[in-house]
Amino acid sequence: MVGLATVFGSGAMTNSIPEIENNDVLFVIGSNTKENHPIIALRMIKAVRKGSKLIVADPRKVPLVRFSHIWLQHKPGTDVALLNAMAHVIVKEGFIKKDFIEKYTEGFNEEFIKNLEDYTPEYAEKITGVPKEKIIEAARLYGSAQKAGIYYTMGITQHSHGTDNVFAIANLALLTGNLGKESAGVNPLRGQNNVQGSSDMGCSPNMYPGYQKVTVPSIRQRFEEFWVVSLPDKEGLTASEMLFEAEAGRLKAMYIMGENPVLSDPDTGHTIKALRALEFLVVQDIFLTETGALADVVLPATCFAEKDGTFTNTERRVQRIRKAVAPPGDARDDIWIITELSRKLGYNMDYSGPEEIFNEIGMVWPAVAGITYTRLEKGGIQWPCPTTDHPGTPYLFKGGFPRGKGAFTVVKYKPSCEEPDEEYPYILTTGRILFQYHAGSMTRRVKAIEEVAGEPFIEIAPEDAQALNIKDGQMVRVSSRRGSVSLKAKITKRPKKGTVFIPFHFREAAANVLTNSLALDPLCKIPELKVSTVRIERI
Helix, strand or coil, rough: CCCHHHHHCCCCCCCCCCCHHHCCCEEECCCHHHHHHHHHHHHHHHHHHCCCCEEEECCCCCCCHHHCCCCCCCCCCCHHHHHHHHHHHHHCCCCCCCCHHHHHCCCCHHHHHHHHHHCCHHHHHHHCCHHHHHHHHHHHHHCCCCCEEEEHHHHCCCCCCCCHCCCCCCCHHCCCCCCCCCCCCCECCCCCCCHHHHCCCCCCCEEECCCCCCCHHHEEEEEEHHCCCCCCCCCCCCHHHHHHHCCCEEEEEEECCCCEEEHHHHCCHHHHHHHHHHCEEEEEEECCCCCCCCCCCEEECCCHHHHCEEEEECCCEEEECCCCCCCCCCCCHHHHHHHHHHCCCCCCCCCCCCCHHHHHHHHCCHHHHHCCCHHCCCCCCCCCCCCCCCCCCCCCCCEEEEEEEEECCCCCCCCCCCCCCCCCCCCEEEEEECCCCCCCCHHHHHHHHHHHCCCCCECHHHHHHHHCCCCCCEEEECCCCCCCCEEEEEECCEECEEEEECCCHHHCCHHHHHHCCECCCCCCCCCCCCHHHEEEHHH
């Protein structure tokens, strides 16, 4: 038996990028796709021009809204209410795929249906701010499609109820039979070039490579025998939990690779305090980041163009990368650094290179057993690919779910951990812009990019700017319960009244000074970066 949110916990798209062009309906929620995934957005726009219908659900008027047929501008943090209301309409008006539900799913029962009965479009309108007519229209459009795909990013997951958001999305796909077929599915879009590969390789505290749980004795034993080492029987700490443990003095050392939590984690003040409380901090990166500046030891690593190996992208496609230039100075590739560290710590990793390591991955994870470097010379291959004559899998769950039936989940709307009040009346949401990338360690070193988009800003709706007597381009101070930043106001109709937006790329006005490190999803411990409350003052 397997719940769909567990499957989607791998973060992989169930379907493929080329299939986007043949969707009847695209439902994009919590994703500024045109700025954050522009190549995928081009496919979506091409689909619209071929006749597909596009639904966008986002608190901001993101660029993709221009191409949409329906825009659901909901209040940040109200995704469950919106999605449950759509499911309510789909069930009530008979858009469900009964044959699919009976054959491939479980949990479509009285409890599930009764829960949806409470989420009428009228009730959801009060919570989300989306007119009931638009909710009904979107539900009918998605529910009546033969090939509907859902696409989302961290606007869905970075909440204290992010897991519930994913459950609610999975429910919609199950109700309408939009899984296990071409040009449909549930498709989380990965935010960086090898996040999927890192996740596949067990860079989670509860998984070995291939999403095999560390708490299952038979799995653990198999890895112990393969690696000839004793492994712990308990799950490790998530990244968010590590910082709290470090602050409390229970975690003594950290090894941070290719990540800049001082800028990217919530509540920058808390992050710095926790890192300074460590006895020993190692940072491995291609540049000296804000986090690296706090380290006891910095290990200079190589970038993508300076090493050999594989990356796995958001559609599960394993692709070769090849060394194009020599690394500068003392920089070393990640494999060299890790194997040398392991050797000095007493465990000898004796590999001839990345190809031998990749072959080992196939021995412990059957889903990639059929992928070889020889085959990858001809192009990328999507897992699952269990044998060397298997072509790879463009879309998942054809003919059913591999470990049982897909489970419906009862989800209820829960408010975000911070709600606007008299002292902090505005909702802050954060994200990326087109020209800058993540914590800016690469893009902010490019003069041309800095000339175009080198300043931090806050987007404020015209009604809010008028009430605050703030002019476009004026400096303002934005404060939360954690701290304050000063930056320029950008008066724009993009955000909903009462909601403001700050991109998190800029160290001189770091958005994550303001966000809340205490608001975590109880299941996966992801922080609620998309909803904090702030006040705004003229400077």
